[in-house]
Amino acid sequence: MRLKVWHRIGIVLSVLWTVGGGGWQAVQMGKLAAEQGELTYSLCYSGSHPSSPEAVCEAQAQRTRDAYREGLWTEVAARTFLPLALAWAAAFLAIWVTRWVLAGREKPVD
Structure with missing residues (x-):
């Protein structure tokens, strides 16, 4: 089976999209986890619990980072492959509808 130019494109x-978009999503979600960990540490150490030892605050921050990273790859996969599948489906649907409309135009009228 030969692929047409549009299929190859x-x-x-x-x-x-898979490499670039998936990698970008993973980096962004990793940054979010780190930022939330830093926020948790700052709140624990300076504001909410000034008497908390540094180790306790670091443990809370690590739990926060781990919670944000828990479903990281599942979410990255969903955010990468779901739009991809929808784009392919939309493209093939558009092609099918266009061909259907054009085929109806070519039939002779009695």
Whole structure:
């Protein structure tokens, strides 16, 4: 089976989206986990519990980071592959509808 040019372009864009978009999502979610950990540490150490030892605050911060990272790869996969599948489905639906409309136009009227 030979692939048409549009299929090849779609495959290349899909690979670029998977690598680029998935990597970007993972980095952004890792940054969010780190930021939330720092916020938890700051609140524990300075504001809410000034008498808390540093080790207790670090443990709370680590629990917060771990909670944010828990479903990281599942969410990255969903945010990467779901839009990709929807884009392919939309493209094939648009092609099918266009061909259906054009096929109806070509039939002779009695």
